[in-house]
Amino acid sequence: MARRTLLGAALGAGAVAAVGAPARALATPSGTIPGPASPVALDRVRLLESRYRQNMGRTVAYLRSVDLDRLLHTFRMTAGLPTSAEPCGGWEAPHVQLRGHSTGHLLSGLALTACHLGDDELADRGSRLVAALADCQAAIPATGQTPGYLSAFPEKAFVDLEAGKNVWAPYYTIHKIMAGLLDQHRLLGNEQAMAVLLGMVGWVDTRTSRLSREVMQKVLHTEFGGMNEVLANLWFVTGDPHHLELATRFEHDEIFGPLAERRNTLAGRHANTDIAKVVGAAVQWEATGEDRYHTIATYFWDQVVHHHSYVIGGNSNAEFFGPPGQVVSQLGENTCENCNSYNMLKLSRQLFLREPDRTEYMDYYEWTVLNQMLGEQDPDSAHGNVTYYTGLSSTASRKGKEGLVSDPGSYSSDYGNFSCDHGTAMETQVKFADSVYFTQDDAVLVNLFVPSVLDWEERCVRLRLETGYPYDERVRVVVERGGSFELRIRVPGWTERAGQPPALRVNGRSPGVVCRPGSYARVRRTWQEGDVLELALPMTPIWLAAPDNPAVHALTHGPLVLAGRYADDPPPTLPVVDPGTLRPETGFAEYSLEVDERRIRMSPFLDVHHEHYNVYWAQPPQLPQPKLVARYGFDELTGGFRDATGRWADAVLAGGASRIDRDGGGAVALNGAGGHVVLPEGLPSELAELTVAMLVRLDAIANSARVFDLGSNSQTYMFLTPRTGLGRARFAMKLSGMEGEDVIDADRALPVGSWTHVAITLGAGVGRLYFDGVEVGRNPALKMSPLLLGRTQRNYLGRSQNPRHPWLAGAVDDFRLYGVALAGEDVAALHAGSFDRWE
Numbered sequence: 001m002a003r004r005t006l007l008g009a010a011l012g013a014g015a016v017a018a019v020g021a022p023a024r025a026l027a028t029p030s031g032t033i034p035g036p037a038s039p040v041a042l043d044r045v046r047l048l049e050s051r052y053r054q055n056m057g058r059t060v061a062y063l064r065s066v067d068l069d070r071l072l073h074t075f076r077m078t079a080g081l082p083t084s085a086e087p088c089g090g091w092e093a094p095h096v097q098l099r100g101h102s103t104g105h106l107l108s109g110l111a112l113t114a115c116h117l118g119d120d121e122l123a124d125r126g127s128r129l130v131a132a133l134a135d136c137q138a139a140i141p142a143t144g145q146t147p148g149y150l151s152a153f154p155e156k157a158f159v160d161l162e163a164g165k166n167v168w169a170p171y172y173t174i175h176k177i178m179a180g181l182l183d184q185h186r187l188l189g190n191e192q193a194m195a196v197l198l199g200m201v202g203w204v205d206t207r208t209s210r211l212s213r214e215v216m217q218k219v220l221h222t223e224f225g226g227m228n229e230v231l232a233n234l235w236f237v238t239g240d241p242h243h244l245e246l247a248t249r250f251e252h253d254e255i256f257g258p259l260a261e262r263r264n265t266l267a268g269r270h271a272n273t274d275i276a277k278v279v280g281a282a283v284q285w286e287a288t289g290e291d292r293y294h295t296i297a298t299y300f301w302d303q304v305v306h307h308h309s310y311v312i313g314g315n316s317n318a319e320f321f322g323p324p325g326q327v328v329s330q331l332g333e334n335t336c337e338n339c340n341s342y343n344m345l346k347l348s349r350q351l352f353l354r355e356p357d358r359t360e361y362m363d364y365y366e367w368t369v370l371n372q373m374l375g376e377q378d379p380d381s382a383h384g385n386v387t388y389y390t391g392l393s394s395t396a397s398r399k400g401k402e403g404l405v406s407d408p409g410s411y412s413s414d415y416g417n418f419s420c421d422h423g424t425a426m427e428t429q430v431k432f433a434d435s436v437y438f439t440q441d442d443a444v445l446v447n448l449f450v451p452s453v454l455d456w457e458e459r460c461v462r463l464r465l466e467t468g469y470p471y472d473e474r475v476r477v478v479v480e481r482g483g484s485f486e487l488r489i490r491v492p493g494w495t496e497r498a499g500q501p502p503a504l505r506v507n508g509r510s511p512g513v514v515c516r517p518g519s520y521a522r523v524r525r526t527w528q529e530g531d532v533l534e535l536a537l538p539m540t541p542i543w544l545a546a547p548d549n550p551a552v553h554a555l556t557h558g559p560l561v562l563a564g565r566y567a568d569d570p571p572p573t574l575p576v577v578d579p580g581t582l583r584p585e586t587g588f589a590e591y592s593l594e595v596d597e598r599r600i601r602m603s604p605f606l607d608v609h610h611e612h613y614n615v616y617w618a619q620p621p622q623l624p625q626p627k628l629v630a631r632y633g634f635d636e637l638t639g640g641f642r643d644a645t646g647r648w649a650d651a652v653l654a655g656g657a658s659r660i661d662r663d664g665g666g667a668v669a670l671n672g673a674g675g676h677v678v679l680p681e682g683l684p685s686e687l688a689e690l691t692v693a694m695l696v697r698l699d700a701i702a703n704s705a706r707v708f709d710l711g712s713n714s715q716t717y718m719f720l721t722p723r724t725g726l727g728r729a730r731f732a733m734k735l736s737g738m739e740g741e742d743v744i745d746a747d748r749a750l751p752v753g754s755w756t757h758v759a760i761t762l763g764a765g766v767g768r769l770y771f772d773g774v775e776v777g778r779n780p781a782l783k784m785s786p787l788l789l790g791r792t793q794r795n796y797l798g799r800s801q802n803p804r805h806p807w808l809a810g811a812v813d814d815f816r817l818y819g820v821a822l823a824g825e826d827v828a829a830l831h832a833g834s835f836d837r838w839e
C-alpha cells in the first residue's frame with residue numbers, strides 16, 4: 001500500500017510539474033485521463049494459479065537471485081571503479097560489445113515485478129542497482145569520458161560508430177539501460193533513476209547534436225533499439241519538448257520513408273532492428289498525434305503480422321525478414337527470434353491502446369503469447385531459462401546445449417548466455433498482468449483470459465477471472481464487488497473457425513448482446529456481487545493452411561498451435577500426412593497422427609520441451625490435380641508466350657532472351673549473360689507427384705547453370721543443372737530448413753551443341769531423370785514430397801535462385817509440367833513426339 005501511494009504521488013507530481021506534457025494512459029494508473037483505452041496499473045491485478053503465474057514465478061526467482069555485482073562488474077570497470085566480481089559470460093562477457101544490455105532488462109524486470117507483486121525485496125534490489133549505476137555515472141568524467149555517459153563498455157564505441165567503423169550495437173545497449181531506468185521511475189517512483197536517466201539523455205544530446213543529419217542517418221544504420229521510443233516515453237513524464245525533439249533524431253529515414261508511403265521494403269532487413277524503431281514510431285504517434293507515425297506503425301504491423309509471420313505469431317528466419325508471403329519456404333531452426341515477438345507485442349499493445357476496437361491487435365497478442373512466448377521458457381528450469389529462437393523446421397528442437405547462444409533451440413543459463421532473448425524474457429515473463437484488463441471510461445475490457453483478480457479501485461469494483469484457458473473452453477468473470485459499468489469481453493477471432501459459435505451467458509442466461517468473433521461483447525448493467533459472466537469458446541482441431549503453400553498446414557486447437565513430438569528422432573523435412581488419421585488422446589488438446597507408419601503424439605506447442613518437434617505438415621490435395629498442368633510451346637511469333645492449358649499467365653522473356661526458329665516453330669535463345677525465361681508464380685503448387693519435361697540445347701556448359709529452377713528463394717527450389725563439380729547433370733530439390741537436398745545425378749553431363757529432351761519424374765518417393773527418353777539417373781528414396789514447394793514465387797528457365805550461379809548459354813523449348821509422374825514409356829513417347837495424352 002505504501003508503494004502504491006508513492007507510485008501515485010510520483011506520477012502525479014511529474015504530470016503536474018510538466019509543462020505541456022499530456023498526462024497519458026501509460027503513465028497514469030488511475031485511468032481518469034480521457035483517451036481511447038487505459039491500462040490497469042500492475043499492482044491492481046493479481047494473477048491466480050496458471051501457466052502464466054508459473055512462468056512468472058521462475059523468472060522472478062531469477063530476478064531475486066542474479067548477482068548484481070557480477071552484472072555491474074563491467075560498468076564499474078568502464079567507470080574506473082574497483083570491482084572484484086566474477087565476470088559474466090555470453091553477451092555480458094568483458095570483451096563482448098553488447099555488454100550492459102542485460103542490466104537494462106534487469107532494471108525493467110525488477111520494476112515490473114516489484115510494482116506488480118508489491119514486493120519490497122525486488123524494489124530494494126532495483127534501488128541498489130540504480131544507486132550503483134549512479135556511482136558509475138558520477139565516476140565517468142574522471143576517466144576522461146563525457147559526463148552523463150553510463151555503459152558497461154567505453155565511450156570509444158560511439159566515436160567508432162560516428163566514424164563509420166564496425167561496432168555491434170552501442171545505442172541498442174544504451175536504450176535498454178535508459179528504458180530500465182525509466183521503468184524504475186514510473187513504476188516505483190525512484191527519483192535517482194530519473195536523475196541518472198536525465199544524465200544519460202544529456203549525454204545523448206551532446207553526442208548527437210554535433211552530428212549532421214547525414215552523419216546521424218549513417219549512425220542509425222547500426223542497430224539502435226528503441227532510442228526514439230524511450231525518449232518519447234520520457235517526454236510523457238517530463239513534458240520537456242526537447243526530449244521529444246531528441247526522439248526525432250533517432251528516426252531512421254531508410255525504414256520510415258517507405259513505410260510512410262505504405263511500401264514494404266522489409267525483405268532482407270534485420271527484423272528486430274526495425275521492429276524496435278517502429279515501436280518508437282507508435283509512441284511518437286501517441287505523443288504528437290502526427291498521422292505519419294500512425295501510418296508507419298500500422299502499415300508495418302499489418303505487413304509483419306499478415307505477410308511475414310509464422311503460424312505461432314513469430315517472424316524472421318535467421319533474424320531477417322524474407323519477401324512478403326514466404327513462410328513455409330522460409331523455415332529453419334532459427335526462425336522466430338523471440339525478441340522480435342517481445343517487440344511486436346509492445347507494438348500491438350501500444351496501437352491497441354489508441355484503437356481499442358481493433359481487437360485484431362489483441363488477438364495477435366494472445367496468440368503469440370500462447371504459442372511463442374510462454375513456450376520460450378523451459379518449464380523445468382528454476383530460473384526461467386529461455387531459447388533464443390523458436391525454430392520451425394522439422395529438425396528444430398528445444399533441447400540444445402544449455403547456455404550456448406550459438407546453438408538454436410538451446411536454453412539460456414544464469415550467467416553463461418545473456419543473449420538478447422535472455423534479456424527480453426526478464427520482462428516478457430513477468431508482465432502478463434499488464435494486458436489482461438484495460439479500462440475505457442466506465443467500461444472494463446477483459447482481454448486476455450488469464451486467471452486473476454482485478455481491483456478497479458476508481459469504481460470500487462472487483463472482478464475475478466476464473467478459467468483453465470487455453471486448456472478450458474470456459475471463461476468465467478465473477479463480480480466480487482459490483483457497480484454500474486460496462487463489461488466488455490474479447491471474443492477471439494479464432495472462434496470464427498471453430499464450427500460452433502461462441503456463447504455468452506450472464507447468470508446462466510443470454511444477455512441479448514452481440515457475441516461475434518473478432519469483437520468485444522459488451523454487457524452494460526448494474527452488476528451485483530456474485531454475478532457471473534461466462535464466455536464459452538468451443539474448440540475443435542482445425543488445420544490452418546500456410547499462406548505460401550495450400551498443401552502445408554499446421555494443426556490448431558482453439559487458440560493453441562499443436563506440435564508433433566519427435567523426441568530425439570526428427571524427420572528430415574516436413575512429413576506428408578493423412579489428416580484422417582488424427583485421433584484424440586487423453587488430455588486436453590492432445591492428439592496423435594499417423595506419420596510414416598507410426599503414431600506421432602500431438603501436444604500444445606507451448607508444452608513441448610527437451611525434444612525435437614514438428615509444426616507444419618503436408619497433406620495431399622483433396623481435389624484431383626490436372627494431368628497436364630502447364631505447357632509453353634514458345635511458338636508464338638508475336639505477343640506473349642501462352643500456356644496451352646489456358647490456366648497460367650504468359651511466360652516472359654527477360655535479360656536479353658530472344659525468339660528463334662526451331663524446326664518451323666519457335667524456341668527461346670539464352671545468351672549466357674542474363675537471358676532467361678520467367679514462368680508464372682505457383683506452377684508446381686499442390687502436386688504430390690509431377691513430371692517436368694522440356695527441350696534444351698547448350699551452346700556452352702557451365703557448372704551450376706540452370707536448365708530450369710522453380711522455387712521461392714535460394715533455400716526452397718527444384719532445379720536441373722547441366723553439370724556439377726562431379727561432371728554430371730543433376731536434379732535437386734529442397735525445402736528451406738531441410739538438411740541437405742534430394743538429388744538425382746545423371747550418369748553424364750548434359751550434351752553440348754545439340755537439342756536434348758530432358759525429363760524428371762517424381763512420385764511415390766522415387767525420382768527419375770531422363771535424357772532423350774532414356775533413364776540416366778534415379779533416386780529411389782526421396783526425402784521430400786514436391787508438395788512442399790508450394791506457391792513458388794520465382795520460376796525460371798536458364799536462371800538460378802542463387803545470383804552467384806552462371807546463366808545458361810543455349811536455347812530452350814517446349815516446357816511441360818505434368819501433375820503425374822510419367823512412366824518410362826511415356827517419357828520415351830514424349831521424346832519421340834508421339835505422346836499426346838491430356839492435350
Ligand SMILES: [Zn+2]
Nearest residue numbers: 337339420421
Ligand atoms: Zn533476441
